[in-house]
Amino acid sequence: xxxxxxxxxSPAFLVLLLWLVSSLSAVGQTKTDSIRVEAETxxxxxxxxxxxxxxxxxxxxxTGLDDAADKIILAVTAKAGLxxxxxxxxxxxxxxxxxxQVNDEKGTGMLKQTTKFTGVxxxxxxxxxxxxxxxxxxxxxxxxxDYIQVTPAAVTLPAKPPKTLVDAQATQSTKGLFxxxxxxxxxxxISGQQDDVEYVLEKTGKEPAxxxxxxxxxxxxxVQNGSKPVRTSEAIIDWAKKGDGxxxxxxxxxxxxxxxxxxxxPDKLWWRxxxxxxxxxxxxxxxADKNSDRYKLLLSDIDVMAVQLxxxxxxxxxxxxxxxxxxxxxxxxWGAKGAGPFNELWKLLYNRLTTYHNLHNLIWVYxxxxxxxxxxxxxxxxxxxxxxxxxxxxxxxxxxxxxxxxAAFNGKKMVTLSESGNVPNTDKVRAFGTWWSWFATWTGxxxxxxxPIDRLKAVFTDADVITRDELxxxxxxxxxxxxxxxxxxxxxxxxxxxxxxxxxxxxxxxARALPLTxxxxxMLGHALLEQRVVPASALTQHQISLGNQPGVYFMQxxxxxxxxxxxxxxx
Numbered sequence: 001x002x003x004x005x006x007x008x009x010s011p012a013f014l015v016l017l018l019w020l021v022s023s024l025s026a027v028g029q030t031k032t033d034s035i036r037v038e039a040e041t042x043x044x045x046x047x048x049x050x051x052x053x054x055x056x057x058x059x060x061x062x063t064g065l066d067d068a069a070d071k072i073i074l075a076v077t078a079k080a081g082l083x084x085x086x087x088x089x090x091x092x093x094x095x096x097x098x099x100x101q102v103n104d105e106k107g108t109g110m111l112k113q114t115t116k117f118t119g120v121x122x123x124x125x126x127x128x129x130x131x132x133x134x135x136x137x138x139x140x141x142x143x144x145x146d147y148i149q150v151t152p153a154a155v156t157l158p159a160k161p162p163k164t165l166v167d168a169q170a171t172q173s174t175k176g177l178f179x180x181x182x183x184x185x186x187x188x189x190i191s192g193q194q195d196d197v198e199y200v201l202e203k204t205g206k207e208p209a210x211x212x213x214x215x216x217x218x219x220x221x222x223v224q225n226g227s228k229p230v231r232t233s234e235a236i237i238d239w240a241k242k243g244d245g246x247x248x249x250x251x252x253x254x255x256x257x258x259x260x261x262x263x264x265x266p267d268k269l270w271w272r273x274x275x276x277x278x279x280x281x282x283x284x285x286x287x288a289d290k291n292s293d294r295y296k297l298l299l300s301d302i303d304v305m306a307v308q309l310x311x312x313x314x315x316x317x318x319x320x321x322x323x324x325x326x327x328x329x330x331x332x333x334w335g336a337k338g339a340g341p342f343n344e345l346w347k348l349l350y351n352r353l354t355t356y357h358n359l360h361n362l363i364w365v366y367x368x369x370x371x372x373x374x375x376x377x378x379x380x381x382x383x384x385x386x387x388x389x390x391x392x393x394x395x396x397x398x399x400x401x402x403x404x405x406x407a408a409f410n411g412k413k414m415v416t417l418s419e420s421g422n423v424p425n426t427d428k429v430r431a432f433g434t435w436w437s438w439f440a441t442w443t444g445x446x447x448x449x450x451x452p453i454d455r456l457k458a459v460f461t462d463a464d465v466i467t468r469d470e471l472x473x474x475x476x477x478x479x480x481x482x483x484x485x486x487x488x489x490x491x492x493x494x495x496x497x498x499x500x501x502x503x504x505x506x507x508x509x510x511a512r513a514l515p516l517t518x519x520x521x522x523m524l525g526h527a528l529l530e531q532r533v534v535p536a537s538a539l540t541q542h543q544i545s546l547g548n549q550p551g552v553y554f555m556q557x558x559x560x561x562x563x564x565x566x567x568x569x570x571x
Contacts, residue, residue, distance in 0.1 A: 034149050034150065034151040034152075035076060035077070035078055035149065035150050035151075036057075036147050036148070036149040037074045037075070037076055037134075037147060037148050037149075038057065038058035038059070038146070038147050039058075039061060039062040039072055039074065039088075039136075039145040039146055039147055039148070040058060040059055040060045040061065040062055041058070041074070042062075042072050042073050042074040042075070043072075043073040043074075044062060044072055044073075045069060045070060045071045045072075045073075046064065046065075046067050046069055046070035046071070047062050047063065047064040047065055047070050047071075047072060048062070048063060048064045049061070049062060049063075050062070050063045050144070053090060053115075053117070053144065055090075055116055055117045056117050056146045057088065057117070057146055057147055058146070058147065061090070061117070061144050061145060061146040062144065062145045062146075063144045063145075065136075065137075065138045065139070065141050065142065065143060065145070066138065066141045066142055067138065067141075068138060070137070070138045070141075071135055071136060071137050071138070072135065072136040072145055073133060073134075073135050074133070074134045074135075074136075074148055075131055075132070075133060075134075076127065076131070076132045076133070076134055076148070076150055077130060077131050077132070078127045078129075078130075078132060078150060079127075079129060080126075080127065080128055080129040081126070081127060081152060082124055082125070082126055082127075082152070082153050082154065082155065082432075083124065083125055083126075083127050083150040083151060083152055083153055084121055084123075084124050084150065084151045084152075084153040085102060085121065085122045085123060085124070085125055085134070085148065085149075085150055085400075086119045086120065086121050086122070086148065086149040086150070086151065087100075087111075087119065087120060087122055087136070087145065087147075087148050087149075088117055088118065088119045088145070088146035088147040088148070088149070089111055089114075089117065089118065089119075089120070089143055089144060089145050089146060090114055090115060090116060090117045090118070090143065090144045090146070091111045091112065091113050091114055091142075091143040091144070092113070092114070092115045092144075093113070093142050093143075094113050095110060095111065095112055095113050095373075096110070096111045096113075096139060096140040096141070096142065096143045097109070097110055097111075097139045097140040097370075098110070098111050098122070098136065098137075098139040098140075098143070099136075099137040099138070099139040100122060100134065100135060100136050100137060100139075101133075101134070101135040101137070102125040102127075102132065102133075102134050103125075103127075103128065103132055103133055104395060105125065105395045105396065105397060106392065106393035106395050106396050107122060107123055107392065107393075107396045107397070107398070107400060108139075108370055108390075108392045108396065108400075108401070109122045109123070109370075109371060109400045109401070109404075110369075110370070110371035110373070110404070111143055112373075117144075117146045119149065121400060121403060122400045123397065123398070123399035123400025123401070123402075123403060123432075124153050124155075124397070124399040124400075124403075124432055125150075125397070125399075126431070127150065134148050136148075154565065154567060155431070155432065155433040155554055155565065156433055156565060157186045157187075157433055157435065157556060157565065158185065158186045158406060158410055158411075158414075158415065158433075158435055159186070159410050159411035160182050160185050160186060160411070161182060161185075161409075161411060161412050161413050161414055162182075163175075163178060163179045163182050165178055165363065165384055166364060166380075166381055166382060166383065166384055167354055167360055167362065167364075169354075169360045170360050170361070170362075170363075171313070171316070171318065171360050171361050172475070173316050173317075173318050173361070173475040174318040174360065174361050174362070174363060176318075176474050176475045176476060177248065177318045177363065177474050177475070178318075178363055178384065179474070180472070180474035181363075181385075181414060181437055181438075182414065184437070184466065185414050185435065185437050186435045187435065187464075187519075188435075188464050188465070188466050189424070189426070189429060189435060189436050189437070189438065189439060189464060189465050189466070190209050190210060190248070190437065190438035190439075190465075190466045191206070191208045191209050191210065191438070191439065191459070191460060191465050191466060191467050191468075192208050192209065192210030192211070192212050192248075192250060192438045192439055192440035192441075193208040193210070193211065193212060193440055193441055193443075193448060194212040194213075194214075194419065194440050194441065194442050194443040194447075194448070195212070195213060195214070195230075195231070195443040196443050196444070196448050196449070197211045197239070199448060199449060200448070200456065200460060203453055203456055203457070204453075204456050204457045204460040204461065205457075205460075205461075206460040206461060206467040206468075206469070207467060207468040207469065208440075208460075208467065208468060209247070209248055209438070209466050209467055209468045209470070209471050210247075210248040210249070210250050210320070210438050210440060211236065211239050211240070211247060211248070211249055211250070212250040212251075212252065212320075212440040213231055213236050213249070213250070213251055213252075214251070214252050214253070214254055215229075215233070215251055215252070215253045215305060215308055216253065216254040216255075216256070216274070217229040217230070218233075218304060218305060218308050219253075219254070219255055219256035219273075219274075219301065219304075220256075220258065220300070220301055220304055221256040221257065221258065221259065221261055221270065221273055222256045222270070222271065222273070225270045225271070227271065233308045233311045233312070234311065236249060236251075236312075237249075237311065237312060237315045237317055240315075240317045241315065241317070244473070246468065246471040246472070246473060246474065246475075247468055247471075248318075248320065248471070248474075249312065249317055249318070249319050249320065250319070250320035250321075250322065250365070250418075250438075250440065251309075251312075251319050251320070251321055251322070252322050252323065252325055252367075253305060253323045253324075254274040254332075255274055255301065255323070255324070255332075255333075255334065256270075256271075256273035256274050257273045257274065257278075257279035257281035257333050258281065258294065258297035258298055258300070258301045259281060259294060259297055260279050260280045260281040260282075260294075261273045261278065261279050261281075262278050262279060262280065263278075274332055274333065275331060275332060275333070276330060276331055276332060276333050276335075276336040277331075279333050281294070281333050282294075282337065283333060283334060283336065283337045283341045283342075283345060284337040284338070284340075284341040286298055287341055287344050287345065287348075298345070298348070299352065302348075302349055302352045302353065303352075303357070305353075306352070306353055306357040306359060309321070309353065309357075309359050309361070309362065310357070310359060312361055313359055313360070313361040316361075316475075317361065318361045318362075318363060319361055319362050319363065320363050320365050320385070321362040321363060321364055321365060322364075322365035322366070322367045322387060322418055323346075323349060324342065324345065324346055324349065324367075325367035325387075325389060325418070325419075326367060326368070326369050326389050327339075327342045327376055328368060328369050328373050328376045329369045335376075339373075339375045339376045342376060343376070343377075343378045343379075346366075346378040346382060347378060347379075347382055350364065350378075350382045363384045363385060364382060364383050364384045364385070365383075365384065365385045365386075365387050365416070365418060366378060366382075366383040366385070366386055366387065367387040367388070367389055367418045367419070368386070368387070368388055368389070368405070369388070369389055370388055370389065370390040370391070370392065370401050371388070371400075371401055371404045372386065372388065372404045372405040372408055372409075374408060377408075380412065380413070383413065384413070384414075385413060385414045385415075385416055385437065386405050386408075386409050386413045386414070386415050386416070387415070387416045387417070387418030387419075388401055388402075388404075388405055388415070388416070388417060388418065389418055389419035389420070390417060390419070390420050390421070391419075391420065391421035391442075392421065392422075393422075394422040394425075397425070397428040397431075397432050397434065398417075398424070398428075398432075398434055399432040399433075399434055402415065402432075402434040402436070414437040415436065415437065416436050416437040416438050416439070417436040417438070417439040417440070418440060419440055419441075419442055420439060420440070420441055420442065421441070421442060421447055422441065422447075422451065423439070423441050423448075423451055423455060423456060423459045424436065424439050424459065425459075426458070426459055426462040426464060426465060427526065429464070430464065430521055430526060430527070463527065464527065489510060490508065490509060490510040490511035490514060490516075490559070491508075491509045491510055492506060492507070492508055492509075492557045492564055492566075493506070493507040493509070494506060494555075494566050494568065495507055497566075497568060497569060498568075498569035498570065498571050499546060499568060499569065499570045499571065500570075500571050502545060502546050502547055502548055503543045503544065503545055503546065504543065504544040504545075504546055504555065504568055505541065505542075505543055506518075506541070506542040506543070506544065506557075507539070507540075507541060507542075508533075508535050508539075508540045508541075508542060508557075509538065509539055509540075510538060511535045511538075511540070511559070512535055512536070512537055512538045512540075513534060513535070513536075514534070514535065514559055515532060515533075515534050515559065515560075516532070516533050516534070516535070516557055516558065516559055517530065517531070517532050517533075517556075517557070517558050517559075518530070518531045518532075518533060518542075518544060518555065518556070518557050519555070519556045519558070520544060520546075520553060520554070520555050521553065521554050521555075522551060522552075522553055522554075528547075528553070529544065529545070531544070546568070546570050549570070550570050550571055551570055552567060552568070552569055552570075553567075553568040553569075553570065554566070554567060554568070555568055
């Protein structure tokens with residue numbers, strides 16, 4: 001049977017997934033061999049095979065990705081299932097972005113500078129039975145490709161971080177909001193929207209839970225040129241407080257440089273003063289001389305922003321505060337001088353707002369580009385949430401981007417889709433385990449207003465997406481649980497897998513009186529069942545109904561601190 005995009009979601013396709021290793025019951029228990037395909041064996045367009053650099057595998061590597069039409073097409077023959085895609089590469093000329101496609105699903109990633117051939121994950125993908133196609137495009141260009149490799153993988157859920165904000169003096173409402181975010185993390189995604197919250201409500205009948213807005217027009221060098229906010233701080237507060245007052249506010253700041261705007265037509269005008277190419281402001285030089293006028297301008301601009309943020313604190317409106325975004329890209333002046341000056345500026349901003357201005361309603365959201373880079377991270381003591389701004393094709397599952405952040409922060413910080421060019425595909429969120437804390441699609445005709453209305457409705461009415469009408473009173477911080485001792489360790493055994501009937505038989509050991517949640521999803525990530533059980537004895541038998549449909553299912557059994565995921569095969 002030939003698998004097409006039309007048949008991939010059919011029951012027949014799910015039956016093919018029974019070719020997965022039948023002995024694999026618990027995630028990570030066994031793995032089949034990886035499959036490696038050398039780049040030089042592929043279909044090459046506009047590129048060449050080289051052997052100059054040392055350390056490659058096979059008979060050579062592919063170089064010359066420097067034109068928009070250049071690409072490498074590689075065929076991968078595999079059994080149907082979920083795989084981690086790894087590319088072996090060298091990038092001697094700096095960090096590079098890579099664009100790629102797996103069958104009909106596109107993706108993006110980052111390659112760190114290296115002169116030695118090394119492997120990096122591009123994310124997880126569902127491969128079909130038989131031949132699959134992996135295409136590597138130019139991306140940023142001038143990197144070498146040695147091979148691709150696919151390795152069987154499994155969906156894993158993110159671990160919840162502690163409910164502790166970096167600001168020990170955070171207000172009660174701010175603590176309540178953060179506690180709510182942590183509670184939802186890994187099981188639900190909170191909806192958000194940049195500016196166009198009314199548009200989403202009009203088209204879907206659902207209002208985003210998070211309104212993301214920009215304080216851009218409060219930048220002094222914009223005010224000096226006559227700029228006025230499209231939506232004032234007061235209007236944003238009114239949006240948050242209307243109705244039951246549970247709207248969540250996220251604020252960013254496209255900070256126009258404090259001085260040295262080029263202000264020349266056509267593309268370096270004052271209103272683009274947050275871009276590196278529209279200002280000569282030198283952050284490194286300003287930070288190096290604390291007595292300089294430019295350093296004082298940094299402080300005065302921050303002080304202006306503090307006036308606006310205090311309005312939110314006085315109104316008891318916590319803020320998901322994500323300043324200095326996308327610094328690693330270098331396209332904004334706060335990232336133009338490298339990681340060192342950026343990290344220093346972040347800490348200056350944190351201390352000026354928190355200690356000097358006594359602002360304690362801020363949840364500090366560090367925003368990377370589409371891939372997390374450790375050298376650009378200000379440090380755990382200055383960051384509450386880690387965000388990624390991802391602009392990629394609507395077909396992308398974004399698992400590689402998600403994985404780059406989760407690898408560094410699982411159990412430490414929540415990871416969020418702080419900006420995106422498209423609304424996320426909720427089926428892929430479930431299928432690949434990319435449980436962003438929240439998402440916010442960018443504003444305007446090229447982004448949110450370009451989304452198909454049926455897709456918008458599907459996302460904002462999805463059972464796993466939280467909209468404003470579904471928000472609880474998160475200001476009421478839940479009373480801390482009384483801990484009388486360590487949670488007992490327990491074991492879950494799936495008896496008989498593959499399953500031939502309509503019931504999964506579980507044996508739960510060592511969990512007497514311990515509340516457990518059992519969640520069942522299908523291969524596409526659709527939630528089928530959620531049960532809460534409290535075993536009455538140290539050894540308990542429990543049954544879960546699978547129904548009559550053959551296929552591959554995932555079952556998670558979790559306590560407050562531990563989760564185990566199992567792949568269930570129903571014949």
